[in-house]
Amino acid sequence: MKRPIPRPLDIKRGRVDLTHGSGGRNMAQLIDEMFRKAFSNPLLDAANDQAVFDAPKGRMVMTTDTFVISPIFFPGGNIGSLAVHGTVNDIAMGGAKPLYLTAGFVIEEGYPLADLKAIVDSMAAAAEEAGVQIVTGDTKVVEQGKGDGVFINTAGIGVVPDGVAPSGEKARPGDKILVNGTLGDHGVAVMSKRESLGFETEILSDSAALNGIVADMIAAAPGIRVLRDPTRGGLATVLNEIALQSDVGVTVREDDLPIRPEVKGACELLGLDPLYVANEGKLVAVVAPEDAASVLAAMKAHPLGKDAAIIGEINEDDHNFVQMVTGFGGSRIIDWLAGEQLPRIC
Amino acid sequence: MKRPIPRPLDIKRGRVDLTHGSGGRNMAQLIDEMFRKAFSNPLLDAANDQAVFDAPKGRMVMTTDTFVISPIFFPGGNIGSLAVHGTVNDIAMGGAKPLYLTAGFVIEEGYPLADLKAIVDSMAAAAEEAGVQIVTGDTKVVEQGKGDGVFINTAGIGVVPDGVAPSGEKARPGDKILVNGTLGDHGVAVMSKRESLGFETEILSDSAALNGIVADMIAAAPGIRVLRDPTRGGLATVLNEIALQSDVGVTVREDDLPIRPEVKGACELLGLDPLYVANEGKLVAVVAPEDAASVLAAMKAHPLGKDAAIIGEINEDDHNFVQMVTGFGGSRIIDWLAGEQLPRIC
Numbered sequence: 001m002k003r004p005i006p007r008p009l010d011i012k013r014g015r016v017d018l019t020h021g022s023g024g025r026n027m028a029q030l031i032d033e034m035f036r037k038a039f040s041n042p043l044l045d046a047a048n049d050q051a052v053f054d055a056p057k058g059r060m061v062m063t064t065d066t067f068v069i070s071p072i073f074f075p076g077g078n079i080g081s082l083a084v085h086g087t088v089n090d091i092a093m094g095g096a097k098p099l100y101l102t103a104g105f106v107i108e109e110g111y112p113l114a115d116l117k118a119i120v121d122s123m124a125a126a127a128e129e130a131g132v133q134i135v136t137g138d139t140k141v142v143e144q145g146k147g148d149g150v151f152i153n154t155a156g157i158g159v160v161p162d163g164v165a166p167s168g169e170k171a172r173p174g175d176k177i178l179v180n181g182t183l184g185d186h187g188v189a190v191m192s193k194r195e196s197l198g199f200e201t202e203i204l205s206d207s208a209a210l211n212g213i214v215a216d217m218i219a220a221a222p223g224i225r226v227l228r229d230p231t232r233g234g235l236a237t238v239l240n241e242i243a244l245q246s247d248v249g250v251t252v253r254e255d256d257l258p259i260r261p262e263v264k265g266a267c268e269l270l271g272l273d274p275l276y277v278a279n280e281g282k283l284v285a286v287v288a289p290e291d292a293a294s295v296l297a298a299m300k301a302h303p304l305g306k307d308a309a310i311i312g313e314i315n316e317d318d319h320n321f322v323q324m325v326t327g328f329g330g331s332r333i334i335d336w337l338a339g340e341q342l343p344r345i346c
Numbered sequence: 347m348k349r350p351i352p353r354p355l356d357i358k359r360g361r362v363d364l365t366h367g368s369g370g371r372n373m374a375q376l377i378d379e380m381f382r383k384a385f386s387n388p389l390l391d392a393a394n395d396q397a398v399f400d401a402p403k404g405r406m407v408m409t410t411d412t413f414v415i416s417p418i419f420f421p422g423g424n425i426g427s428l429a430v431h432g433t434v435n436d437i438a439m440g441g442a443k444p445l446y447l448t449a450g451f452v453i454e455e456g457y458p459l460a461d462l463k464a465i466v467d468s469m470a471a472a473a474e475e476a477g478v479q480i481v482t483g484d485t486k487v488v489e490q491g492k493g494d495g496v497f498i499n500t501a502g503i504g505v506v507p508d509g510v511a512p513s514g515e516k517a518r519p520g521d522k523i524l525v526n527g528t529l530g531d532h533g534v535a536v537m538s539k540r541e542s543l544g545f546e547t548e549i550l551s552d553s554a555a556l557n558g559i560v561a562d563m564i565a566a567a568p569g570i571r572v573l574r575d576p577t578r579g580g581l582a583t584v585l586n587e588i589a590l591q592s593d594v595g596v597t598v599r600e601d602d603l604p605i606r607p608e609v610k611g612a613c614e615l616l617g618l619d620p621l622y623v624a625n626e627g628k629l630v631a632v633v634a635p636e637d638a639a640s641v642l643a644a645m646k647a648h649p650l651g652k653d654a655a656i657i658g659e660i661n662e663d664d665h666n667f668v669q670m671v672t673g674f675g676g677s678r679i680i681d682w683l684a685g686e687q688l689p690r691i692c
Contacts, residue, residue: 021690023579023624024683028587047591048514049574050409050440052506055401063396064448064501068486094396102410104499106452138499140414142690148492153450153484155410155501160398168394228395233369241374245393278369337370344367344488 009033014113021107021141034117035103035137038124043100043135051100051135056159061094063087064155070344072119072149075189076204077280079152080119084126084134085207085280086231086346087154092211093227093283095166095218096158098130103137103154108147119150130209132156163222170225171246175314176292178285180213180299181206181307183235184263187277187342191270199269203262208281213302217285220298226286229279231346236275236334238284239322249317252334253325256311275324276337278345286314355379360459367453367487380463381449381483384470389446389481397446397481402505407440409433410501416690418465418495421535422550423626425498426465430472430480431553431626432577432692433500438557439573439629441512441564442504444476449483449500454493465496476555478502509568514591516571521660522638523598524631526559526645527552527653529581530609533623533688537616545615549608554627559648566644567637574630577692582621582680584630585668595663598680599671604653621670622683624691632660 009029019026036044043051067083077085084101091098103123107116127134185206192201210229217224226246230238235257239250259274267274281304287295292310299305322334355375365372382390389397413429423431430447437444449469453462473480535551556575563570572592576584581603585596605620613620627650633641638656645651668680 018689019684021578022683022688023577023583024622026684027579028682046513046515048440049436050407050442052405052407052440052511052513055404055406055505058401059398060401061396061398062446062448062503063482064450064499065484066450066452066486066499068452068488070492090395094394094398096396100408102408102501104410104412104450104501106412106414106497136409138411140412140497140690142414142494145491146416146494148488151452151486151497153410153412153499153501155448155450155499157408157503159401165398167392167398169392231369232367233373237369276370336374337368338365338372342368343364344486 009113011113011117016107016109016111016113016116016141018109018141021139027139030139034120038120039134041133043133058162059160061091061096061158061160063090064153065090066151066153067346068151068344069346070148071193074193074205077207078119078122079150080122081126082207082280082346083152083154084123084130085209087156088130088132088209088211089229091156091158092214093229094160095164095227096160098132098156098158098211100135101132101154101156103134103152105139106147106151107141108149109141109144111149130211164218166224166227168226168242168245171242171248171286171314173248173314173316174289175225175286176289176310177252177312178287178296178308178310180283180305182258182260183279183282184259184267184274184277186280187345188263188266190345191342199266201262201266206279206281208304210281210283210304213299213304216298216302217295220294221287221291224285224287228284230282230284231278231280233337234276234278235284237337239334240336242286243320243322247320249315249320250312250322251315251325252312254327256309258307258309275334278342280346355459357459357463362453362455362457362459362462362487364455364487367485373485376485380466384466385480387479389479404508405506407437407442407504407506409436410499411436412497412499413692414497414690415692417539420539420551423553424465424468425496426468427472428553428626428692429498429500430469430476431555433502434476434478434555434557435575437502437504438560439575440506441510441573442506444478444502444504444557446481447478447500447502449480449498451485452493452497453487454495455487455490457495476557510564512570512573514572514588517588517592517594517632517660519594519660519662520635521571521632522635522656523658524633524642524654524656526629526651528604528606529625529628530605530613530620530623532626533691534609534612536691537688545612547608547612552625552627554650556627556629556650559645559650562644562648563631563641566640567633570631570633572632576625576628576630578624579683580622580624583683585680586682588632589666589668593666595661595666596658596668597661597671598658600673602655602657604655621680624688626692
């Protein structure tokens with residue numbers, strides 16, 4: 001579509017200003033030269049305020065997540081790739097194949113266009129890799145001091161294969177609990193870049209799209225009971241949610257939890273428990289005991305599951321406690337996170 | 347679902363703090379006692395990270411919008427009702443019946459829970475009135491000074507009736523242009539509450555859900571060519587977008603534009619042109635000449651269309667100009683908005 005725009009955006013030196021959110025010519029230019037260029041696909045290119053497409057057959061899922069992570073660029077990713085991974089993963093945790101995402105930006109006045117382009121390019125690459133399209137979007141600009149760089153909301157829809165219906169209330173005593181890899185990497189990677197903390201680590205965020213590994217797991221066992229990604233609040237929070245929703249107890253074994261020594265070390269330094277630290281490329285699966293071996297094998301065969309492990313079981317418990325059997329053979333309650341552990345981790 | 351929460355939220359005196367966005371117990375409490383209580387429906391109540399439902403038949407639309415309006419409470423509404431109306435309207439402008447919305451909150455630390463409750467209650471009432479369900483959501487909290495009260499993203503999906511496919515590129519020379527009522531009310535109502543401006547008016551925002559009137563218009567003429575809501579950038583921006591997308595020109599008649607005298611007066615005072623001022627309960631329709639009378643009659647029969655009018659025509663124009671025939675018989679170009687007119691109007 002032609003536009004009455006005289007000069008291209010100065011992406012190298014330019015900054016976002018309030019006119020980029022005003023609905024006029026400058027907003028049209030930012031959308032054309034920044035967002036449509038990176039995300040181009042037939043649905044988005046139609047340039048209406050909504051994307052139109054044929055409804056899929058069967059059941060669908062719909063989800064939303066806003067990303068306010070600080071810092072915006074972190075080891076292993078940035079808010080753009082994270083915003084795609086996070087919503088793709090929420091769709092995948094419904095057992096669904098992700099189809100379409102929306103993208104809503106809140107940008108602080110003065111934000112460098114070069115940084116915005118790096119974010120948008122990461123989103124485009126992450127969407128391409130996950131096999132989803134960003135089909136419609138929205139851009140708002142707020143005055144300096146009324147935001148913090150860039151916040152991104154992504155909402156998404158996906159289609160659920162027949163016979164697949166994982167849900168938080170389906171865990172049954174005897175079921176096995178699996179994770180696809182090491183815990184706490186994302187949270188530690190992000191914290192290492194917070195100026196106030198002053199520690200260094202080589203740990204990268206695990207931010208990744210899990211729809212591929214989930215498809216393989218479902219192929220191995222369509223009846224997976226629960227799938228959930230342990231983001232904010234970490235593994236501990238997800239296990240407590242499942243215990244409550246399914247009205248069961250949970251037991252995990254400390255020795256079976258995959259945690260990198262560097263993450264353990266950083267958590268000790270910071271006074272954090274890695275079980276409460278956020279992940280962005282991890283999932284927790286609850287499966288019937290007879291499915292555990294085949295699901296584990298499917299996970300280990302996928303690049304995002306090579307450190308997959310069976311970490312515990314579901315048991316009967318009227319109190320819905322999550323317990324951890326420690327390396328010394330004792331046990332302790334893994335309670336709900338009471339206060340704030342890691343603000344703005346996603 | 348039971349939750350291990352000892353004391354209810356102190357909605358009267360409490361404030362949002364960072365723990366409400368941490369993924370732990372306090373976030374679970376805020377979601378249960380604030381959001382689920384207000385928005386309750388079977389899809390949301392399932393309490394997973396995604397809503398699951400049967401796919402509709404036919405074509406669907408998907409849309410997103412983030413709301414950063416300042417002030418958060420304004421004459422005729424607040425950010426909550428606006429967030430529902432805005433996304434319902436974007437769906438309706440695709441000719442679709444809205445089905446489900448998502449809601450993503452970014453809340454500044456320290457925001458009063460009582461104000462949040464007022465916003466959430468308005469969202470629930472607006473959703474109820476529009477016949478849509480809020481089926482999933484997300485809550486983030488940012489530190490004081492890193493946000494501005496509350497930002498809300500709503501994304502939504504809807505289903506398009508067979509044979510209906512309005513789109514920005516479908517305007518043809520000879521087509522008639524209609525609006526459903528007075529222009530500029532929302533922008534002027536919001537500006538009247540900006541402290542720095544210091545003028546008073548009795549004007550209320552027109553914020554409203556347009557899916558009902560659109561359904562009536564489609565029943566009168568399923569072949570409506572273009573539907574668009576003149577929000578940010580106002581009527582002038584929408585007409586310029588349509589002219590470009592359809593590669594046509596637009597002529598409107600100043601005397602036929604419904605604008606309240608108080609809005610005209612306020613715009614003169616502020617040095618604004620009401621054609622560029624935002625609306626949140628208005629639509630622009632482009633229809634074939636033979637459909638104009640029946641669509642106008644359908645609009646006028648609806649409470650949100652009693653001031654509906656035919657305001658102009660589509661014509662051939664290689665320059666895609668939007669022109670206004672003035673009351674004195676002259677004509678002027680209604681150009682794209684070049685700078686920022688009204689920041690954070692939605």
